[in-house]
Each structure stands twice: as structure tokens, then as C-alpha cells.
Amino acid sequence: xxxxxxxxxxxxxxxxxxxxxxxxxxxxxxxxxxxxxxxxxxxxxxxxxxxxxxxxxxxxxxxxxxxxxxxxxxxxxxxxxxxxxxxxxxxxxxxxxxxxxxxxxxxxxxxxxxxxxxxxxxxxxxxxxxxxxxxxxxxxxxxxxxxxxxxxxxxxxxxxxxxxxxxxxxxxxxxxxxxxxxxxxxxxxxxxxxxxxxxxxxxxxxxxxxxxxxxxxxxxxxxxxxxxxxxxxxxxxxxxxxxxxxxxxxxxxxxxxxxxxxxxxxxxxxxxxxxxxxxxxxxxxxxxxxxxxxxxxx
Amino acid sequence: xxxxxxxxxxxxxxxxxxxxxxxxxxxxxxxxxxxxxxxxxxxxxxxxxxxxxxxxxxxxxxxxxxxxxxxxxxxxxxxxxxxxxxxxxxxxxxxxxxxxxxxxxxxxxxxxxxxxxxxxxxxxxxxxxxxxxxxxxxxxxxxxxxxxxxxxxxxxxxxxxxxxxxxxxxxxxxxxxxxxxxxxxxxxxxxxxxxxxxxxxxxxxxxxxxxxxxxxxxxxxxxxxxxxxxxxxxxxxxxxxxxxxxxxxxxxxxxxxxxxxxxxxxxxxxxxxxxxxxxx
Numbered sequence: 001x002x003x004x005x006x007x008x009x010x011x012x013x014x015x016x017x018x019x020x021x022x023x024x025x026x027x028x029x030x031x032x033x034x035x036x037x038x039x040x041x042x043x044x045x046x047x048x049x050x051x052x053x054x055x056x057x058x059x060x061x062x063x064x065x066x067x068x069x070x071x072x073x074x075x076x077x078x079x080x081x082x083x084x085x086x087x088x089x090x091x092x093x094x095x096x097x098x099x100x101x102x103x104x105x106x107x108x109x110x111x112x113x114x115x116x117x118x119x120x121x122x123x124x125x126x127x128x129x130x131x132x133x134x135x136x137x138x139x140x141x142x143x144x145x146x147x148x149x150x151x152x153x154x155x156x157x158x159x160x161x162x163x164x165x166x167x168x169x170x171x172x173x174x175x176x177x178x179x180x181x182x183x184x185x186x187x188x189x190x191x192x193x194x195x196x197x198x199x200x201x202x203x204x205x206x207x208x209x210x211x212x213x214x215x216x217x218x219x220x221x222x223x224x225x226x227x228x229x230x231x232x233x234x235x236x237x238x239x240x241x242x243x244x245x246x247x248x249x250x251x252x253x254x255x256x257x258x259x260x261x262x263x264x265x266x267x268x269x270x271x272x273x274x275x276x277x278x279x280x281x282x283x284x285x286x287x288x289x290x291x292x293x294x295x296x297x298x
Numbered sequence: 299x300x301x302x303x304x305x306x307x308x309x310x311x312x313x314x315x316x317x318x319x320x321x322x323x324x325x326x327x328x329x330x331x332x333x334x335x336x337x338x339x340x341x342x343x344x345x346x347x348x349x350x351x352x353x354x355x356x357x358x359x360x361x362x363x364x365x366x367x368x369x370x371x372x373x374x375x376x377x378x379x380x381x382x383x384x385x386x387x388x389x390x391x392x393x394x395x396x397x398x399x400x401x402x403x404x405x406x407x408x409x410x411x412x413x414x415x416x417x418x419x420x421x422x423x424x425x426x427x428x429x430x431x432x433x434x435x436x437x438x439x440x441x442x443x444x445x446x447x448x449x450x451x452x453x454x455x456x457x458x459x460x461x462x463x464x465x466x467x468x469x470x471x472x473x474x475x476x477x478x479x480x481x482x483x484x485x486x487x488x489x490x491x492x493x494x495x496x497x498x499x500x501x502x503x504x505x506x507x508x509x510x511x512x513x514x515x516x517x518x519x520x521x522x523x524x525x526x527x528x529x530x531x532x533x534x535x536x537x538x539x540x541x542x543x544x545x546x547x548x549x550x551x552x553x554x555x556x557x558x559x560x561x562x563x564x565x566x567x568x569x570x571x572x573x574x575x576x577x578x
Contacts, residue, residue, distance in 0.1 A: 062446045082562060089448040100439025102385065109361040113385060113440070116378045117447035117454075123318070123377050127360055162443065 013040045016200040017061070017170070019072035024056055024065070031056040032067065033224035039074075043196035045211035045232075046204040047285055048221035054204040055097050055174055057221065061202065062094045062172045075169050075200070090119070093168035097175050097204075099159035103148040107139055107158045110147055114162040133161040137191055153184030160191060171201040177210055189213055208282045220288040228288040232281055239279030239287050244270040254290050303327055303334050312341045319371050322360075379457065386432050386461040394465065397424055401473040414480045417473065418538055419522050421487035425466035426494040426511055426518075432458040434507030451564030455499070463495065486538035489546035494518055496553035503560035 017039035024032040031053045048054045059065045061072065063079045071080055075091055078084035101110055111130045120126040134143050137157040147155060156176055163171060173192065177185045193214055195201060205211065211218050211232055218235055220228040228235055246264045249256045253266035267283050270276060303311065303324050310316040311324050328334055361381065363371065370380040400420070408417045433455050435441040444454060470487060477484040494514055501510035525535040536542045 064442060064445050082565065085565065086448055089446055092446060094443065094446045096442045100442060102439060106361070112361055113381065114443055114447070116381055117440075117444055117449045119448050121376065121378045123360075126378075 013042075016040055017072065017074040017202075019061070019070065021070035022057070022060060022067045022072060023069035024060060024067050030224050032060065032070075034070070035221070035224070035226055036070075037219055037226060037229055039200050039202060040217065041198065041200050042216045043192060043201040043203055043214045044217040044219060045215035046202060046219050046221060047206065047208065047211060048204075049206060049289065051223075052221045053224040054206075054221055056224075058172050058174045058202065058204050062092060063089055064094075064096075088170070090166075091169040093163035093165070093171040095156075095159050095163045095171075095173045095176055097178075099155070099162075101147045101155065101158070104146060106144050106146050107134060107150065107154075107161075108143040110158060111162050111165060115165045118166050120166060129165060130161075133164045134158075136164060136194075137161045138187075151184075153180050153188070156180065156184075156188060157191065160188075160195070164195060169199055171195055171199050173201065173203045175204050175206070177205060177207065208280075208285050212281050220285060222289050228284075235284035235288065236279055236281045237284070239267060239283035241276060242270065242287060243267050243277045243279045243283050244274035245277050246274070255286055301327075302331065303337075305337075308334065308338055308341055312338060318377065319368075382454065382457045383461045386458045394469075397428070397466070397469055400424070401469055405473050405476045408477060414477060414483060415522075415526075415535055415538070417477060417484070418487045418490075418535075419519075421470045421473070422491035422494045422518065423515055424470065425463050425491050426498050426515060428462040428466050429459050429495050430498055430502070430507055430511035432462050433502075436507070452561035455564055459495070459499065467491065483534065483538060486543060489543050489550065490518070490537055493546040493549040493553065496550050496557060500553045500557040500560060503557065503563040 015038045017037075019038075020036050022032050022035040023030070033053075035053075035057060046054050046057065056065075060067050061074065063085055066079075071078070073079075073084075074088055077088040077091075079088050102113065105113065108130055111134060112126065115126045115130055120129060131140070131143070134140055137160050139154065139157055139161060142150060142154060147158060150158065160173075160176065163173070176192070177188050180188060189210065192201065192203060196214070203210065203214065215232060218228070218230065218232050219226055220235070228238070244250075244266050246256075246266055249258075249264045250266045250268075250271070252268065252271065254268035256264050256266040259265050265277065267286055307316055307320060307324060311321070311328075316324055328338065363380075364384060367380045367384045370383060371377055375383070401424075404417050404420050408414055431437045438444070445451070467488070470491065474484045474487075498511040498514040501513065504510070505513065521537060522535060525537060529535060537546065
């Protein structure tokens with residue numbers, strides 16, 4: 001039986017990552033267009049539709065690709081310098097969108113390989129660390145199983161274990177819950193919640209459920225720009241008074257869909273006398289995507 | 299059980315003083331030998347024994363070393379370096395068999411047509427292609443993780459280059475033995491192979507792992523076509539003459555220097571393969 005992790009909504013504390021005007025262009029596409037944000041300890045959700053620039057932003061912050069413009073510091077390290085980049089990489093855990101595996105490796109061998117890439121050269125200490133992280137993601141029982149024989153959820157946990165090697169202070173997770181069934185997703189959320197204790201975690205997702213359950217802050221990205229930065233409660237509050245019910249789809253609504261009760265749920269500017277509904281995080285997210293102006297909550 | 303850990307080694311093991319690879323042999327043996335475990339218990343104090351058990355427990359999951367990896371460790375290569383060497387993506391059976399097949403077919407063609415240039419033209423391209431494919435997102439599934447890891451990108455590149463070059467040159471060497479009639483000429487692929495590989499790597503730092511080797515490979519083929527047009531049917535092509543070999547050696551040295559100069563580029567930015575940056 002799994003229990004849903006609850007998001008921390010407490011004080012956010014001092015900034016552990018500060019990014020200013022990050023820009024990155026691929027050919028004629030502005031993947032990042034002046035992204036500024038501030039992260040603190042705990043799990044921050046990065047929400048956005050496909051093509052919003054989430055993966056690009058994560059790759060920049062994980063030092064996989066340098067930005068064309070702007071700068072950032074993470075945990076006091078400036079990746080713009082060789083020494084700062086190295087120092088940041090030494091305290092970074094990265095789970096890419098499609099983590100690549102050497103399929104013939106066992107779970108242990110794969111994490112051990114990543115540990116070598118992370119400069120854990122002492123064999124005994126490295127193997128102890130590999131056992132520790134595999135235990136942390138509850139994979140001790142299958143550590144000797146080849147990765148190609150593991151389920152999708154287990155592979156994601158192997159990748160998370162690899163990201164957790166050497167106890168990183170900054171964890172970058174790119175859509176780790178994609179493709180998982182509901183039970184696996186819930187299990188993974190628990191693991192992320194545990195990983196977020198005492199660490200700075202940036203979690204990219206397009207599921208508002210992930211944010212609602214895990215994150216103490218949320219950043220909404222669309223077309224390479226930050227559309228919202230604040231707490232999940234603040235994002236939900238944006239939709240207060242802007243969600244209403246109707247028997248037919250309201251043509252003036254920004255978005256509207258039929259619900260299980262047969263009535264329509266609309267968001268936008270409600271007509272006079274409309275039956276207002278309690279807003280959800282998803283409503284706030286959809287409104288943030290539609291808004292032209294960036295909104296950064298305190 | 300055909301052997302047991304020697305008394306002296308068992309005492310050293312108990313005191314944590316047994317060095318690899320003897321340590322690993324002892325670890326492996328102790329997991330399956332109750333006699334030696336009992337002897338170990340008699341040899342040591344309880345605290346040291348606990349530490350030994352902990353170490354033994356960790357070894358139970360240790361990656362199984364292949365033949366090549368064990369050989370490298372016995373030759374004094376650090377175990378983590380040996381693992382990086384043998385985990386080089388290109389060194390898979392499918393790749394090695396493809397290279398072997400290509401070489402066998404080429405050697406057969408040379409013997410039938412009596413044209414060593416066929417082999418000499420192909421042989422330098424194989425290490426170039428192997429090295430190009432060993433570092434980059436195209437064949438390395440863990441490339442993205444390696445890029446953001448603190449291990450120096452240039453070091454990883456060199457480790458993989460050594461692995462691929464060794465395999466490639468060994469294959470070429472074996473193929474050369476199958477061409478006994480041409481004397482030293484049959485070895486005229488070696489310096490061009492080094493020149494092409496070094497130039498490909500030096501340009502990879504600037505142009506990425508696809509454009510650079512493609513450019514170098516294309517230049518090599520063009521050079522051979524031009525050289526071919528300058529001589530009669532059975533004359534030696536210019537790159538395989540003494541002057542050509544000297545030029546190849548000079549290019550190899552120059553390219554190696556340029557590569558060393560550009561070593562930090564392998565850490566500063568990824569080596570291509572993400573033209574759209576993954577804009578999801």
C-alpha cells in the first residue's frame with residue numbers, strides 16, 4: 001500500500017539556484033527566451049506543454065549544454081567557468097528525459113558505471129555507495145538483474161539511483177513519471193519526495209498532479225518563457241473567480257470541456273451570473289499558459 | 299574446491315592488507331568455500347572479521363569482469379579505468395564482427411585482384427569511424443549522463459580512443475598478416491590511420507562527432523582518387539610512398555597537438571547530436 005506524498009508549502013528559504021535571462025536558440029527557434037528563475041531547497045515543479053523548452057532549460061541547468069545568453073549559479077557555483085562547472089557537476093544528479101542504459105548491464109553494473117563517471121574511484125567505497133542508492137530506490141532485490149529484463153518503472157528507478165550517487169545537492173529530473181502506470185507513478189513520487197529532503201530538486205513534468213503532490217514551488221514555462229513562478233497555491237489562486245459551469249460550452253471561454261456530470265467546465269472571463277466553481281491547480285496552469293504576461297508571485 | 303587461500307594471504311586479508319587482484323580472488327573464493335571461511339574466523343579478531351564480511355557482502359554484487367577487463371587489471375590498469383575501457387560503446391560484438399567481415403572481404407579482394415591499395419585505402423578509415431562512434435550521442439546510450447558527470451570529457455575520450463584504436467589496429471594488423479606478398483607496403487595503412495584518427499578528433503572538438511570524421515574520411519577518399527589519377531595502374535599511390543608516409547606522420551603529430559590544445563572543449567559543450575536541443 002502506497003501513500004501519497006504531500007507537498008511542503010512552508011517557507012522557501014534562501015535561493016540555491018539563481019538564473020538570469022537564460023537564452024538558447026536552435027536554428028531559428030528560440031528554445032529559451034530570457035528565462036529567469038530562483039530555486040530553493042525542496043522540490044520545484046517545472047510545468048509546460050510539449051515544446052515549451054522544459055528539457056532545454058533542464059539541460060542548461062544540468063550543464064549539458066551552455067546557454068547562448070544569460071547566466072546562472074547553483075549551490076554557489078558558476079558553470080560559466082571551468083572550475084565552477086566542475087564543482088557543480090560534482091554535486092549534480094541528473095535524470096535525463098530518456099535515460100540511456102547499457103542494456104547488457106545489470107542494475108548494479110549500470111549504477112556502478114555512472115559512479116565511476118562521478119569519480120568514485122575507490123572500488124570498495126563505490127560498491128557500498130551503489131548498494132546504498134539501489135536500496136534507497138527499493139531495488140536491492142533486482143540489483144543483479146540485467147536492465148533489459150526490468151520493467152519501465154524499475155528502469156526509471158535505476159536511473160534515479162544513478163542520479164542519487166554521491167548524494168548530490170542539486171537534482172534535475174526530466175519527466176521521470178512519463179510512461180509509468182498509476183501505481184509506479186505514486187511509488188516514484190514517494191521517492192522524489194524523499195530525495196527532495198535537504199536538496200534542491202527541479203522536476204520537469206506536464207502533469208499537474210505531480211506538482212500538487214510533490215512541489216513547494218512551481219514554474220510554468222511556455223514558448224521558452226517563464227509564465228508563472230510561485231507556490232502551487234498561488235497558481236491555483238490565479239484561477240479564482242475564473243472557472244464556471246455551464247450546460248453548453250461557452251464560446252467566450254479560453255478553454256472548456258465536458259465533465260463526468262455532463263456539464264461543461266469553462267475557464268476564462270465568466271459571464272455575469274455564471275455558476276462559479278472551485279479552481280484547481282490545472283485551471284491555474286491553463287490560465288498561466290494563456291497569459292501573455294509573466295507573473296512571478298512573491 | 300581445487301584450491302584454498304594461502305595462510306599468508308588469509309592473514310593479510312584478515313588485516314585488510316591484501317591488495318587487488320589477490321583481494322578479489324580471495325573475496326570470490328571465500329563466498330563459496332566454507333573451509334576458508336572457518337580458517338578466516340580462526341585467524342582474525344571479531345571487528346576485523348565484520349569488516350571483512352561487509353567487504354565480502356559488497357563484492358557479491360560487484361560487476362562481473364570480462365576476460366579483457368581482468369587482463370587489464372592484472373596488467374596494472376586501475377579497475378575503474380578498465381571498466382571505462384571495456385564499456386566503450388563501439389566495442390560490441392556486432393561492431394567487431396562487422397569490421398572483421400569487412401576486412402576479410404577486402405583481403406580476399408586484394409588477393410584476387412592483386413591490388414593492395416584496396417586494403418590500404420580502407421584500413422585507415424576503420425579506426426577513424428570507430429573512434430568517431432565511440433564518443434557522441436549516436437552510439438553511446440549514456441552520453442547525456444557522461445556529459446554532465448565530473449569525469450573530464452577529454453579523459454573519457456582518450457580512454458575510448460585507446461580502446462578502439464587498439465582493437466582497430468589489432469584487426470588491421472591481423473589482416474596485414476594475410477597479405478604476405480607485399481612486404482612493408484602492407485603496413486602503409488598505419489600512419490594514415492593515426493593521421494586520420496587524430497585529425498578527426500581534433501576537428502570533433504570544433505565541428506562535432508558527425509561532421510568532423512565525415513569530412514576527414516571524405517578528404518582521404520578524395521586524396522586517393524586524385525593520387526590514383528596521377529599514376530599508372532600498378533604504381534604505388536602517393537600516400538603509401540615514403541614521402542606520403544612522412545606527410546601522414548607529420549599530420550598525425552600536428553593533429554595530436556591541436557587536439558590537446560582543444561581538450562577543454564570536450565567539457566564546455568556537448569559534441570553535437572542535439573541539434574534541436576530537445577525542446578520538449
